[in-house]
Structures are given as structure tokens and as C-alpha cells.
Amino acid sequence: MSVIESELQATKLQPIADISVIRIEPSRSWLAVNLPELWAYPELLYFLVWRDVKVRYKQTVIGIGWTILQPLTTMVIFTVIFGNFAKIPSDGLPYPVFAYTALLPWDLFANALNRCTVSLTGSANLITKVYFPRLIVPASAIISGIIDFAIAFVFLLGIMLWFHIVPTWGAIALPIFLLLALMTALAVGLWLSALNVRYRDVGHAIPFLIQIWMFLSPVAYPVSLVPEKWRLLYSLNPMVGVIEGFRWALLGKESPDFKLIAVSTAVVVALLLGGLVYFKRIERTFADVV
Amino acid sequence: MSNVVIRVENLSKQYKIGAAKHRHDTLRDHLAESFKSLFGRDGRRSSVSGPEDTIWALKEVSFEVKHGEAMGFVGHNGAGKSTLLKILSRITEPTAGFADIRGRVSSLLEVGTGFHAELTGRENIYLNGVILGMKKAEINRKFDEIVSFAEIEKFIDTPVKRYSSGMYVRLAFAVAAHLETEILLVDEVLAVGDVEFQKKCLGKIGEVAKQGRTVLFVSHSMATVLNLCSRAILLRSGQLVHDGPAESTIKNYLAYHSSKSAQAFDNNPERSGNGVVQLVGARILNEVNQAASHLVAGRAASFEFRYKNMTGERRRTNILFAIYNQLGVAVSCFDFSLSYGLVERLGSGGVFTCHIPNLPLPIGQYYVNIKLEVNGEEADLVPNALVFDVDNSNFFKSGQTPQLRFCSCLIQHTWTQETEPEPEPGLTTRSIGEN
Numbered sequence: 001m002s003v004i005e006s007e008l009q010a011t012k013l014q015p016i017a018d019i020s021v022i023r024i025e026p027s028r029s030w031l032a033v034n035l036p037e038l039w040a041y042p043e044l045l046y047f048l049v050w051r052d053v054k055v056r057y058k059q060t061v062i063g064i065g066w067t068i069l070q071p072l073t074t075m076v077i078f079t080v081i082f083g084n085f086a087k088i089p090s091d092g093l094p095y096p097v098f099a100y101t102a103l104l105p106w107d108l109f110a111n112a113l114n115r116c117t118v119s120l121t122g123s124a125n126l127i128t129k130v131y132f133p134r135l136i137v138p139a140s141a142i143i144s145g146i147i148d149f150a151i152a153f154v155f156l157l158g159i160m161l162w163f164h165i166v167p168t169w170g171a172i173a174l175p176i177f178l179l180l181a182l183m184t185a186l187a188v189g190l191w192l193s194a195l196n197v198r199y200r201d202v203g204h205a206i207p208f209l210i211q212i213w214m215f216l217s218p219v220a221y222p223v224s225l226v227p228e229k230w231r232l233l234y235s236l237n238p239m240v241g242v243i244e245g246f247r248w249a250l251l252g253k254e255s256p257d258f259k260l261i262a263v264s265t266a267v268v269v270a271l272l273l274g275g276l277v278y279f280k281r282i283e284r285t286f287a288d289v290v
Numbered sequence: 291m292s293n294v295v296i297r298v299e300n301l302s303k304q305y306k307i308g309a310a311k312h313r314h315d316t317l318r319d320h321l322a323e324s325f326k327s328l329f330g331r332d333g334r335r336s337s338v339s340g341p342e343d344t345i346w347a348l349k350e351v352s353f354e355v356k357h358g359e360a361m362g363f364v365g366h367n368g369a370g371k372s373t374l375l376k377i378l379s380r381i382t383e384p385t386a387g388f389a390d391i392r393g394r395v396s397s398l399l400e401v402g403t404g405f406h407a408e409l410t411g412r413e414n415i416y417l418n419g420v421i422l423g424m425k426k427a428e429i430n431r432k433f434d435e436i437v438s439f440a441e442i443e444k445f446i447d448t449p450v451k452r453y454s455s456g457m458y459v460r461l462a463f464a465v466a467a468h469l470e471t472e473i474l475l476v477d478e479v480l481a482v483g484d485v486e487f488q489k490k491c492l493g494k495i496g497e498v499a500k501q502g503r504t505v506l507f508v509s510h511s512m513a514t515v516l517n518l519c520s521r522a523i524l525l526r527s528g529q530l531v532h533d534g535p536a537e538s539t540i541k542n543y544l545a546y547h548s549s550k551s552a553q554a555f556d557n558n559p560e561r562s563g564n565g566v567v568q569l570v571g572a573r574i575l576n577e578v579n580q581a582a583s584h585l586v587a588g589r590a591a592s593f594e595f596r597y598k599n600m601t602g603e604r605r606r607t608n609i610l611f612a613i614y615n616q617l618g619v620a621v622s623c624f625d626f627s628l629s630y631g632l633v634e635r636l637g638s639g640g641v642f643t644c645h646i647p648n649l650p651l652p653i654g655q656y657y658v659n660i661k662l663e664v665n666g667e668e669a670d671l672v673p674n675a676l677v678f679d680v681d682n683s684n685f686f687k688s689g690q691t692p693q694l695r696f697c698s699c700l701i702q703h704t705w706t707q708e709t710e711p712e713p714e715p716g717l718t719t720r721s722i723g724e725n
Contacts (some may be wrong), residue, residue, distance in 0.1 A: 022390070054413070058408045127496040
């Protein structure tokens with residue numbers, strides 16, 4: 001008898017009373033956010049992220065080079081147009097570093113949001129055939145962006161070296177701003193991915209939305225260019241806090257307006273909680289409408 | 291401690307079907323369209339919903355499944371079998387009622403769920419395994435077994451998009467077959483791969499059932515259900531109509547077939563075709579040319595089909611009919627054109643008669659689907675147009691025929707027997723006679 005068979009015997013002999021009973025019924029609670037369940041499937045989350053990363057640059061010629069090419073070309077174009085032609089100030093920093101430091105979290109956010117929005121519809125074949133907490137799908141789409149970020153980040157260190165900029169002690173705070181960027185993408189992504197299941201319009205609107213959002217974030221220009229009286233309204237955009245945080249942590253630009261960052265964080269937390277509730281509420285209909 | 295592992299009580303599921311965009315000729319089209327719009331990409335635009343726009347895919351279904359039981363679900367398309375499995379595997383929520391499940395469940399509603407074409411066979415085994423609920427350590431342990439079951443050792447590091455469809459399906463089933471959960475929900479995934487592999491899959495599922503794990507199995511093949519399941523449930527339009535031993539449930543399912551044949555020509559929702567030539571009646575004649583519904587194996591029988599040519603034009607026509615046994619297996623097909631080519635002159639109406647000199651059917655119940663083809667298009671298809679029983683036989687001398695499980699048609703044959711030469715001289719050859 002093989003090992004497998006003896007294991008099966010063991011399964012058979014296990015007293016079934018010990019196994020917990022799952023009740024399947026129409027959900028009544030609107031606030032049925034069952035976060036612990038998410039951790040019951042750590043391997044699934046891991047493998048979905050692994051799949052995303054593995055598949056992303058298959059059958060491409062420059063492969064992983066794409067992760068650097070995107071922020072790099074944007075940086076060059078911004079430097080020429082905004083830095084040289086328009087002479088937009090850059091808080092006293094070399095414009096290329098100024099722009100690239102913002103493009104790093106921005107690309108992370110934009111790509112993550114983009115992938116997250118179409119993640120559920122892209123996994124329709126999974127959702128209609130197997131059960132698992134649906135939250136894993138958008139979550140894995142967000143997390144898989146970290147690899148690209150890490151590679152582009154190493155490149156940033158190279159640029160900083162070139163311009164003789166030494167990171168400050170503030171760099172220790174970088175993970176916090178990275179987390180804030182990811183949370184922002186997840187918060188918005190939860191809403192949009194769930195909406196996209198029912199209304200595919202969302203998928204069409206997303207590139208447009210991301211483009212507008214970039215101009216409302218201090219990627220190509222410094223926050224100091226925004227009139228004082230609009231600052232508070234401006235910082236409702238969570239990416240303002242993220243980008244300001246990155247520039248402060250890495251480039252040692254004068255300490256940022258922590259009030260702005262606090263407002264940004266509060267907005268993200270509110271969006272994320274709302275997104276979770278909304279997502280959980282309509283999650284049970286995904287398989288029927290996707 | 292009770293040994294009930296699944297308890298389903300008053301389970302119901304309602305779907306909105308949305309306003310129909312165009313008229314449907316048959317109910318089957320209508321349902322297919324409804325389900326397409328439910329699960330398809332344009333279903334989301336339906337906003338109008340009245341009571342007539344909803345459908346109960348499942349209505350107040352209750353049953354219990356005991357530990358180690360192999361339970362089959364039978365019924366027509368749209369009877370609610372797949373909806374039931376989807377609810378039990380927690381993919382979709384019920385509208386009312388509940389189900390209690392004791393133990394780890396894995397569902398196989400499709401082979402190769404989550405396979406990614408760009409990834410290699412090895413990578414897909416892990417991805418698919420984890421999606422189906424296996425742990426990585428478990429997959430590591432079973433990896434070699436899965437690969438050898440799928441017979442793809444040489445291609446394990448090739449992206450699956452380069453696989454033949456057979457290899458793909460074999461790999462997908464192999465992963466699924468190695469799940470170790472206490473409860474397994476299977477939806478017709480066996481209808482894949484070549485015949486050899488299908489047999490292997492069936493064997494594997496049978497093994498699982500014998501190991502004392504609980505299996506819920508949905509299938510269209512009565513023969514498979516009969517082979518694998520001790521108990522079966524019959525669903526019709528979302529309702530449970532019969533629950534009992536597999537044989538009795540299948541009998542019940544087929545009895546419904548025969549009750550429908552009475553209205554095969556007037557009011558058959560499954561009838562389809564463009565209708566330029568239509569069937570208006572069909573009957574069976576026994577060996578003395580009397581209309582009959584009970585035939586004798588080994589004697590002559592005739593099948594008569596009346597038609598009407600609706601426009602009276604000259605048309606190139608073919609008629610064919612297939613006889614199915616009570617397990618849903620097509621026993622044989624009788625195609626006019628195979629012997630005589632196409633019919634050029636139809637007139638305004640007439641009769642086709644097919645004569646079978648020596649009916650080679652084992653004892654059992656049969657039904658007949660008839661099809662008329664005009665200019666290569668389907669003019670009239672009448673499912674379950676005729677039902678008949680073969681209840682006696684003079685095909686073999688004993689008057690008996692083999693069991694349907696082992697036999698779908700009778701073949702004329704002879705036997706001989708030779709005994710080993712005895713010590714004494716003289717060879718004994720005994721002829722047991724013909725037939």
C-alpha cells in the first residue's frame with residue numbers, strides 16, 4: 001500500500017464530529033467582513049502574486065527592462081518639457097531626480113490600480129468555478145506590483161549617486177509611504193474592481209481616470225506651486241501625501257507638511273474601510289454577474 | 291455523533307433572466323439565451339425585472355448525504371444540478387434555505403480551473419493545486435504521482451499553451467484527481483479526453499468513492515451514474531422529484547421521457563428546425579405490420595415516418611433517426627442517405643419506412659430521435675418522438691439477452707468448445723449450436 005493510500009485511510013478514520021460545520025445560507029449582514037478568513041488562504045495569495053509576476057514579462061524581448069523603461073522615459077520627457085522648457089521649479093533639487101522620485105510611487109500606484117480594477121473580471125473563470133475569499137484577487141493584483149517597484153527603486157539609487165544626493169535618515173520612514181501608496185491603490189481598487197464586475201464602463205474609464213489623477217498629484221511639479229488656500233483640498237488626494245513623503249524621505253527636501261500627510265492618510269483609511277464593506281456586500285453576487 | 295455530512299434544507303436559488311432581446315423558437319433556445327445573459331458579458335445591462343423575469347433555478351430542495359456515500363444528480367439541462375453544486379461549493383449564494391457541510395470540500399466544476407497558458411506544466415500543477423485547495427507541501431509530495439498519472443513526464447517544463455488538448459486535459463484531471471478532501475463535488479468533468487483516459491478518470495473517481503470519502507456527482511450519462519453512485523437524486527425544473535437508489539431514480543428519469551413522447555409532435559418544447567418539411571407522425575410496426583410499442587428482439591420491426599412538404603417545392607432531403615437505450619446511449623443510427631443518397635422528389639407529403647429484419651436490441655426501454663434534413667439544413671428535429679420496449683427475445687435460444695450494463699446491441703454469433711485431449715484417444719468437439 002502506498003503512502004498516499006495509507007494517508008487516505010487516516011482521513012477516513014478521522015472522526016467527523018471534530019470537523020467544523022460550514023453553514024451555507026443567504027447572507028443577511030451588510031458588514032460581514034471576515035478578514036481572518038483571508039489568512040486561511042496564504043498560499044493562494046502567494047501563488048496568485050507569483051503567477052502575475054511570472055507571466056507579466058513572458059515572451060517579451062526586454063523582459064524585466066520594462067519596469068525601468070516606463071519611469072525612465074517619463075522622467076526624460078518631464079525633464080525636457082517641464083524642467084527645461086516650462087522651467088517648473090523643483091524645490092532646489094535636480095529636476096530628473098525630483099521627477100523620478102515621484103514617478104516611482106506613482107507608477108506603483110497607477111499600475112496596481114489598473115491591474116486591480118480588471119482583476120475580478122480577468123479571473124472570471126476562477127470566480128465561477130472555485131470558492132475562495134474573493135478579496136484575494138484584488139489583493140494579489142496590488143501586491144504583485146511591489147517587484148516592479150523594487151527594481152525601479154534600485155535604479156533610483158543609481159540616479160541619486162549620479163547626482164551626488166545622499167539619502168537622509170528620513171529614508172527609514174519610506175516603508176510607511178510605500179504602504180500608504182499600496183493602501184490607496186487597494187482602497188480605490190476595491191471599489192473599482194467590484195463595480196467593474198457589473199459595469200464594464202469602469203474598465204474603459206480607468207486609463208482616463210489615472211491620467212487626470214496624475215495631474216492632480218505633485219509628480220511633475222512641487223506642492224509649493226499650489227496656492228496656500230487650496231492646499232487642504234488638494235491633500236484630500238492621498239497620493240499628495242505619498243509623493244511628498246517619498247521626496248522628503250529620500251531627497252531630504254525640507255520636512256513636509258505633516259498636516260497634509262495626515263489628511264491623506266485619513267482619506268485612505270476611510271476609503272479602504274468603505275471599499276471593504278462594499279466589496280464584501282456585493283462579493284456574493286460576483287459569480288452570477290461576472 | 292451523526293454521520294450526515296451534508297444536510298440541505300429548502301435550498302432555493304432565484305435568477306433574474308432579463309428582458310429577452312429577441313423571440314426564441316424553442317424553450318431550449320430561450321433557456322440557453324437566459325443562461326448566457328446570466329453568466330455572459332452582456333447580462334449586466336438588464337434592469338427591468340418583474341416576476342416573469344425571474345426563474346427559480348432551484349426550489350425548496352432538501353436532502354441529506356451520509357459520510358462515504360456516492361450520490362448522483364440527474365436531470366435535463368437547466369434542471370438545477372449545476373446550480374446546486376455551485377451553491378454547495380460556495381461559489382454562489384442561495385436565495386433561501388441553507389446547507390450544512392461537515393468537512394473539507396473541494397469542487398471540480400471544470401478541469402483546469404486557473405490554468406495559465408504561459409506557465410509550464412510544473413508551474414500549473416502548483417497553481418491549480420493551490421486554487422483547488424491543496425497545500426504546497428501536499429503538492430510536493432504528490433507531484434511525481436500527478437505527473438505520471440497525466441503521462442506528460444517529457445513535457446513537464448513546457449508551457450501548457452504548447453500542449454495538445456489531450457495532454458492539457460490529462461494534466462488538469464490528474465491534479466484534481468489527487469485532491470484529498472473529505473467531500474468531493476464533481477460536475478461532468480469526465481466528458482473530456484480520449485476514451486482511454488476517460489476510463490482512467492472514471493476508475494479514479496470510483497476509487498475515491500470506495501475509499502469512504504463522500505462524492506457528489508452530476509452527470510448526463512446514466513451509465514456512469516449507475517456505475518459510480520449508490521444513490522441518486524432526480525431534479526426537474528429546480529425541484530427534487532425523486533431521491534432513492536440509483537436504479538430507481540434513473541428509471542424515474544426515463545419514465546418521464548416516455549410520458550413526453552405522447553406529445554412529441556404537437557407540443558414538444560425541444561423540437562427545432564426551419565420547418566420547410568415537417569414530420570407529422572411516426573409509429574412502430576411489429577413483424578405482422580401492426581402498430582406496437584412492445585417489440586421482440588430477433589423479430590422484424592418497421593419504423594414509419596409521415597411528413598408534409600410545407601411549400602411543395604423540389605428539395606434534396608434526408609431522414610435519419612437514432613435509437614437510444616435507457617442509459618441514454620445511442621445504440622444505432624439509421625440514415626437514409628448512407629444507403630440511398632438524398633431524396634430529390636418529396637411531393638406534398640408521404641411516408642418513409644425503415645425495415646429492420648432482425649431487431650438486435652437487448653431487453654429494455656428505448657426512445658427515438660428523428661431528424662429531417664433539407665438542402666443540408668435541419669428542417670425538423672423531434673427528440674423523444676417514439677418510445678418502445680423490447681420485452682421479449684428470440685434472438686438467442688434461451689429467450690434472454692445480456693444485461694444492459696454490458697451490452698447495447700446484439701450480434702449474431704456462434705460458439706465452439708474444445709476440451710483438452712483426455713488420456714484415452716478420441717478428440718471431443720461439441721458444437722453448442724448456432725446463435
